[in-house]
Amino acid sequence: MSKTETRANGKMRPPVGQSVPRLDARDKVTGAAQFADDLQFGPGLLHARIARSPHPHALIKRIDVSRARALPGVKAVVTGEQTPGYIGLYLQDRHIFCRDRVRYVGDPVAGVAAVDEETAEKAIELIEVEYEPLPAVFDPVAGARPDAPLLHPDLGQYEVASFIFPRPGTNISNHFKIRRGDTEAAWGQCATIVERQYRVPHIQHVPIEPHVAVAKWDEQDRITLWASSQSPFAQRNLIAKALHLSQSQLQVIAPYVGGGFGSKAGVSMEALAVVIAGAVKGRPVKLRLTREEEFFTTFVRQGLVAHFKLGCDREGRLLAMENTYYWDAGAYTEYGVNMTRAGGYSGTGPYDVPNVKVDSLCVYTNHPVGGPMRGFGMPEMHSGLEQAIDDLAHAVGLDPVQFRRLNCIRGGDTVATGMTMHPTGLPECIDRAAEAINWGVKAPPSAPNKRRGKGLAIMWKAPAMPPNAGSSARVAFNEDGTVTVALGGQEIGQGAFTVRAQMAAAALGVPYDWVRVAGPIDTNYSPYEWQTVASRLTWSMGNAVKAAALDARRQVLEMVARAWKESPDDLDIVDGQVVSYKTEESRSLKDIVIYGLPNPDGDGWIGGPVLGRGNFMPTYVTGLDPETGQGPRAVVHYTTGAQAVEIEVDLETGKVEVLRGVSAFDVGRAINPDMVKAQMEGGLVQGISTALFEGLKLKDGRVQNPSFVDYRIATAADAPAHIESIIVEVPQDDGPWGARGIGEHSMVPTIPAIANALYDAVGIRLDAPPFTAEKVYLAMQAAGIAQ
Amino acid sequence: MSLHRITLTINGVHERVDVPSNMTLLQMLREKLALTGTKNGCAAGECGACTVLWNGEAVNSCMVLAVECDGGEVVTVEGLAHDHQLDPIQQALLDAGGVQCGFCTPGVLISARALLDRNPRPAEAEIRDALVGNLCRCTGYQRIIEAVQAAAQADAPARA
Numbered sequence: 001m002s003k004t005e006t007r008a009n010g011k012m013r014p015p016v017g018q019s020v021p022r023l024d025a026r027d028k029v030t031g032a033a034q035f036a037d038d039l040q041f042g043p044g045l046l047h048a049r050i051a052r053s054p055h056p057h058a059l060i061k062r063i064d065v066s067r068a069r070a071l072p073g074v075k076a077v078v079t080g081e082q083t084p085g086y087i088g089l090y091l092q093d094r095h096i097f098c099r100d101r102v103r104y105v106g107d108p109v110a111g112v113a114a115v116d117e118e119t120a121e122k123a124i125e126l127i128e129v130e131y132e133p134l135p136a137v138f139d140p141v142a143g144a145r146p147d148a149p150l151l152h153p154d155l156g157q158y159e160v161a162s163f164i165f166p167r168p169g170t171n172i173s174n175h176f177k178i179r180r181g182d183t184e185a186a187w188g189q190c191a192t193i194v195e196r197q198y199r200v201p202h203i204q205h206v207p208i209e210p211h212v213a214v215a216k217w218d219e220q221d222r223i224t225l226w227a228s229s230q231s232p233f234a235q236r237n238l239i240a241k242a243l244h245l246s247q248s249q250l251q252v253i254a255p256y257v258g259g260g261f262g263s264k265a266g267v268s269m270e271a272l273a274v275v276i277a278g279a280v281k282g283r284p285v286k287l288r289l290t291r292e293e294e295f296f297t298t299f300v301r302q303g304l305v306a307h308f309k310l311g312c313d314r315e316g317r318l319l320a321m322e323n324t325y326y327w328d329a330g331a332y333t334e335y336g337v338n339m340t341r342a343g344g345y346s347g348t349g350p351y352d353v354p355n356v357k358v359d360s361l362c363v364y365t366n367h368p369v370g371g372p373m374r375g376f377g378m379p380e381m382h383s384g385l386e387q388a389i390d391d392l393a394h395a396v397g398l399d400p401v402q403f404r405r406l407n408c409i410r411g412g413d414t415v416a417t418g419m420t421m422h423p424t425g426l427p428e429c430i431d432r433a434a435e436a437i438n439w440g441v442k443a444p445p446s447a448p449n450k451r452r453g454k455g456l457a458i459m460w461k462a463p464a465m466p467p468n469a470g471s472s473a474r475v476a477f478n479e480d481g482t483v484t485v486a487l488g489g490q491e492i493g494q495g496a497f498t499v500r501a502q503m504a505a506a507a508l509g510v511p512y513d514w515v516r517v518a519g520p521i522d523t524n525y526s527p528y529e530w531q532t533v534a535s536r537l538t539w540s541m542g543n544a545v546k547a548a549a550l551d552a553r554r555q556v557l558e559m560v561a562r563a564w565k566e567s568p569d570d571l572d573i574v575d576g577q578v579v580s581y582k583t584e585e586s587r588s589l590k591d592i593v594i595y596g597l598p599n600p601d602g603d604g605w606i607g608g609p610v611l612g613r614g615n616f617m618p619t620y621v622t623g624l625d626p627e628t629g630q631g632p633r634a635v636v637h638y639t640t641g642a643q644a645v646e647i648e649v650d651l652e653t654g655k656v657e658v659l660r661g662v663s664a665f666d667v668g669r670a671i672n673p674d675m676v677k678a679q680m681e682g683g684l685v686q687g688i689s690t691a692l693f694e695g696l697k698l699k700d701g702r703v704q705n706p707s708f709v710d711y712r713i714a715t716a717a718d719a720p721a722h723i724e725s726i727i728v729e730v731p732q733d734d735g736p737w738g739a740r741g742i743g744e745h746s747m748v749p750t751i752p753a754i755a756n757a758l759y760d761a762v763g764i765r766l767d768a769p770p771f772t773a774e775k776v777y778l779a780m781q782a783a784g785i786a787q
Numbered sequence: 788m789s790l791h792r793i794t795l796t797i798n799g800v801h802e803r804v805d806v807p808s809n810m811t812l813l814q815m816l817r818e819k820l821a822l823t824g825t826k827n828g829c830a831a832g833e834c835g836a837c838t839v840l841w842n843g844e845a846v847n848s849c850m851v852l853a854v855e856c857d858g859g860e861v862v863t864v865e866g867l868a869h870d871h872q873l874d875p876i877q878q879a880l881l882d883a884g885g886v887q888c889g890f891c892t893p894g895v896l897i898s899a900r901a902l903l904d905r906n907p908r909p910a911e912a913e914i915r916d917a918l919v920g921n922l923c924r925c926t927g928y929q930r931i932i933e934a935v936q937a938a939a940q941a942d943a944p945a946r947a
Contacts, residue, residue, distance in 0.1 A: 019884075021881065021882075021884075022881075022884070022886060024886075024889065025881045025886045026873075026881060027889075028886045028889030028892050029864075029873065029877040029880055029881050029886060029889075029892060029896060030824070030864065030865065030867070030868055030873070030877065031822075031823070031824020031825070031863065031864035031865045031893050032824070033889050034823070035826070035890065037823075037826075037827065038817075038823035040821060205924075206922075206924060207888070207890070207924055208826070208828045208834055208836050208888070208890045208891045208922060208923070208924055209826070209828065209836075209888070209890040210827075210828065210829075256888070256889065257888060258826070258888050258889065258890025259887075259888040259890055259924050259925055260888075261924065290830070291828070291829040291830065291831060291833070291834075492888060493887035493888030493889065493925045494887065495887070674884055675884065678884050678887065678926065678930065681926065681927040681929050681930070682887065682925045682926050682927040683927075684927060685926075685927030685928060685929075686924065686927070707829075707831065707833065708829060708831070708833035708834055708922065709833055713922060713924065714928075715918075715919045715920075715922065715928075716914070716915040716916075716918035716919055716921070716923075716928045716931065716932065717915045717916065717919050719915075719927055719928040719929055719932075721911075723927065723929050
């Protein structure tokens, strides 16, 4: 490796490690930032609405759209007749519009484009659909039984990723197993065993920006889709496949996203707009979901029924774990099958356990479609597990923090899938979170009718993705010497553009404010990126951007070396100037990166516009044995961490207030420490919201609370008065500057941390979140402690 | 539906707009005037993303009919900055790192501006109370609250 590469690779060069302001902040505080709904399409724009199934499970016997078609102002009506193909990310199990069967309340059966929304809505009401209701499945445990009504008789024919294992003839679309050691023998050696059942309800991401998609076809079947999207490339790929088109016929343009949290990953409603637009070529068609639709017609977070059995020896060493996860994955599990897999391979939590049996089952139910949400199965899985760990610690007579110090996964340990754990700062995260919350010291309550408690929980999460999910980037210069980074990963609020600009600046040797990020993401111009999910961008896209910047840097230095008749090793780029350490000559980048330099050996020129390219794809992830879940390397890496909270419980009302929240996560290396902390804060409060308030109330498959009035999320009044975020840095060997992701992790341990604090405060455990005042009060009343 | 011609001041500019009687202020801003800084998050008065100042009061513009604004004065997020100079609350939110996805930001800024206009030195509880109708799913609110406190400080010399 040359000296210049060492300089750029090795130590942290500014502005990496600095809390520079966000690239997009000024546009966002002035109202200039454009989101999908803000784009202007002129008077030709048509508006779409969707006719949806009122039944959780039924056969479609007849659809008559003639009255809708006849309504003045209606330009197109489409049904499943137009969508014979299947769509899905990991398992192609759905049609864009239903054809013969509906599987949840809200399943799309027809779409209308009209001159305005009102007309489209009227037309929807004129569509006649005759249904034959079928028996439905509303519980994943019952749904997994052999005698349950079958939702997908064609499961065996669906196209499926190689690492997903459906069970045709059942409602189980994936069964992930770990068999390690001998749990049956181990139970006999345990001094203490704890068994717990735990449920986690469905919740919704509720980004403040609802889903918006605008689609347009031209006469040559070239399609443009403008969408609020975390996944422009995945959408291009999956929609093209489903419509039997070439991917290059589809152009997806994705401006800023007003919150995603997973709901705008993969494909959900975008394909509906594309199909409707296909029936009215030449006209842009906009589909904008209402807030009500947002709650149950896009992805929801899957429900979970979990059973835990764990045991330890007299000293408190974990000997065995037997965990079963039934995921209430909804009507289509095209994405959910991989949450099940992630919940399976990470199903022991961040612990060193010699004997493990895990079964993680993805079960079709007639509920809304489960999809990715911040944490990808981990918040649900850790919710019950981290309470059971506390119970086991108490049962064996150990402090829960001490128990976790003793048993947590460390670098060099073998994780349950057989992979060797990389270096991790989890023990440090536990210590620092415990210290910051003043663990073991109980403060007096603020009033006689209140009780205080503290709780702590730990977590791990790996990016869940195909083994070969890739990233790519380009770095180009402008005439003024500024740098434009082109990339395909999306800015969804997490700060992806800002951190990538920092990386490009550091790798090139230019000031941060010289770097621009080319947006909006556009599949025709932006380099390929798999999806903006899995907390993988800082690591994966970061590697691609860094490689592209180093490539550009190499081109510049080689050109200058030739012109100056020096070795590139004696040259550097510092603050946008090429400098020679040998001759102390210097030249601004702007003079040379477009126009090159005069030929030192005669007439003419050398060089030319500099264009750096870079890509990254992990090459080392291996498959796992379908029966044992064993393999050399299940995942790319794990981000680990801990959260601790102090709460106060009102004995008269049951209200739980989080007074203090502490997060400590090992992010490898913080490229922008302030924005890392912002992710930890936001995740903590989102976690608090899911712990105390959130749950979709499902009755016979129907969501009872699809509004912000009935589905409450945390407000400014609910955020803790004291939040502390601690950055731990144990570098990732293949991360840019050692970085790994943090976006999702910060809401993973929050539910169990609060549940453990509730137990500490009043000695009660609830069987499911949310811990509403009503539920807490009734549990306290049953325990004889309510006032 | 019959159209009504209304006149009003938006961000200091006199506007004359023809609106149907059922058109909301939010629709008028976004669809008639292309002032898209004001966001539509629920169209039901629940999320606060569409908050604007109407005659000095913070209101959900999705809950106000455009015709009601005849003769009135409206300020949107686009009207907060003057001559490239950010309003102190915009600068404070930017400095505090209180912006992530940015979709709730316009409404948050307007609610905060309205609070500081009527209460230049709000207590923390008053700030939380003033923002309770502005849902944010990204930030966890802490930095937004800190920004309002900082903006109150920044406003102070101008008012002295």
